[in-house]
Amino acid sequence: MRYLPLSDSDRSQMLHAVGAKSIDDLFVDVPKAARLDGVIEHLPLHASELAVERHMGALAKKNMVAGEVPFFLGCGAYRHHVPASVDHIIQRGEFLTSYTPYQPEIAQGTLQMMFEFQTQVARLYGCDIANASMYDGSTACWEAILMASRITRRDKAILSSGLHPHYVSVCNTMAKFTGDELKTSAPTLSAETDAEKIIAAIDDATSAVVVQYPDILGRITDLAPIAEAAHAKGALLIAVVTEPVALGLIRSPGEMGADIVVGEGQSIGVGLQFGGPYVGLFACAEKFVRQMPGRLAGETVDAEGKRGFVLTLSTREQHIRREKATSNICTSSVLCALAFTGHLTLLGxxxxxxxxxxxxxxxxxxxxxxxxxxxxxxxxxxxxxxxxxxxxxxxxxxxxxxxxxxxxxxxxxxxxxxxxxxxxxxxxxxxxxxxxxxxxxxxxxxxxxxxx
Missing domain, CATH: 3.90.1150.10 (Aspartate Aminotransferase, domain 1)
Known part of the structure; x- marks a missing residue:
């Protein structure tokens, strides 16, 4: 289906302007194995809207849906019961259709929610301060590495073998364009983590150590010795939490010395939804707040002394010059953040x-x-x-x-x-x-x- 009514002449002029011979040239960075070759199988070339709906419905019925079959999947995305009131709240018009709250005088509800969200994430992670959400957990992990590089002025990060391989893949992809050096390996099928190896690998060129907590195999590591070793070499400890519900039972990373804590907030308030959208969480020590990516909602008072909320920091490329921005992944996930904070508020x-x-x-x-x-x-x-x-x-x-x-x-x-x-x-x-x-x-x- 064509959404842009362009003629062949229009397309030729556009390709010439960007220096491409064909549309295929625009996709050279996509691996050939990931590209479609021909039409999509099982989809008719042309049909009525009603016929398409019936066809897609029949395809959807082939899926094994969580809740209909025994479900034991995890590895970064978790199925929890989400109260019906959460869905009711996020579908209210003032939240569902709102955009970035640039005008605080008409966006107090959204800004207050963001402020409450930040407070909850900071307390959950054991950190001083948190931002108003990131795109997802994997990109938040990369943003933390980039933040550590700015703070330490170093460009080598050590990634634990227990870090989710999809997070590692995202970080490696981004590092291709920044020149950062990332060191990692696959885990071993044993109860022992790689904590001792990580500590031994930290040197004066290390910007950060990245450790998942609990890790990809579900193992729980004491982060305090790793934090101490990293700090002794002038490096930062980044903790990645893919299952925030775990922090209702185990010590928070911030308590154990983590400088930056990031992760995925999907398991609280957000359904699996066949892969997204999800919500990235990001928190850090207060002394690093000026280097924290994303947006920060703050509490203030208006001209009459009444409590109000505003965007306090917004060092993203859509707000300031790109070369000065702390983040070039500008999408936050505020509606998912609202679901997160609604669910967590109901739980207490x-x-x-x-x-x-x-x-x-x-x-x-x-x-x-x-x-x-x-x-x-x-x-x-x-x-x-x-x-x-x-x-x-x-x-x-x-x-x-x-x-x-x-x-x-x-x-x-x-x-x-x-x-x-x-x-x-x-x-x-x-x-x-x-x-x-x-x-x-x-x-x-x-x-x-x-x-x-």
Whole structure:
């Protein structure tokens, strides 16, 4: 379907202006394997709107939807129950259709929400200050590395092997254009993290150390020794949290000395939604606030002394000169941030701690039952609601076999690390409050069968 009514002559003039011979030249940076070759399979070339709706509906029914089948997927995106009141709030017109609150006199509701969101994120992460959201967790991770480079005036970051490989991929992509040097490797299928190796690798050229907490295998690391070692060399510690519910039960990264804490806020208030939109969280120590990317909503008083809210800092390229900007990824996710703050407000501190305890207890129950299956062993000696199993068979085909039995039984490490044979038998499972006893029974039965 063509949305721009351009003639061949129009297109030729545009291509000539940018120095391209054909439209295909505009996509040379996209790997050939990722490009479409011909028409999209299973889609008719032309049909009525009603026929297209019916066809797309039939395709959608082929999906295995969370809530309809036993669901144990995680690895950075988690299924939690979102109260109906959250959806009601974010669909109110003043929030759903609003844009950047440049005029505070008519945007007090949005600005106050952003201020409350920042307060919640800062408290959750154990930091002094947080911004009003980022695009998502992976880009927030990169922005933190770039921020550390500005602060330390160094350009080498050490990325823990336990950092989500998708986050690593995003950072590597961005680093191609900045010249930053990123050091990382794949994890090992063991209970031990790479904390000691990271500490040994920190030198006088290191700008930052990036550690996920809990990490991609669900392991929980004491960040204090890493922070101490980094600070001794003039480097910063960046902690990445992909499951913020975990902070209702374990110590916050800021308490352990992390200078910058970033992550994904999807699991609080935002559904899985087939991959997005999500919301990036970003917090840091107050002394670094001038280098923090994104926007910051602040509290003030008006001419009559009444409390009000304004954008205090907006050092993004759409606000100031690009070369002076602290962020060139300008999209924030304020509607998702509203969902996050609405859900967290409804929970309160007590509710979050109860939710976290329920998640952990459920995960322990599942880990005990599955690790009792002959040939299956638990990798972790600590975890929150996500853990890794070592199977007696390759995990990727085992996951596909469980799908055929109507169970979404985790994420195989072979999918995340296709080039690592050592991780092929690793299976990561996430267990939240949404999992029922019947779900656990179905998972146990399916895993027993595929491991037999």
């Amino acid at each position: 501190e007590k509710g979050l701690r109860q939710l976290a305890s329920l998640n952990h207890a459920r995960a322990c129950e599942v880990a005990d039952r599955l690790s009792a299956i002959p040939g299956v062993s638990l990798v972790n000696d600590s975890f929150f609601n996500e853990f890794t199993l070592r199977l007696p068979v390759e995990a990727r085909p085992a996951v596909h076999a469980m799908v055929e039995k109507g169970v979404l039984g985790g994420v195989s490490l072979g999918r995340l690390y296709p080039d690592s044979a050592d991780l092929a038998n690793g299976l990561v499972l996430a267990v939240t409050e949404t999992v029922t006893d019947e779900d656990i029974d179905a998972l146990e039965a399916a895993l027993k069968e595929v491991c037999a």
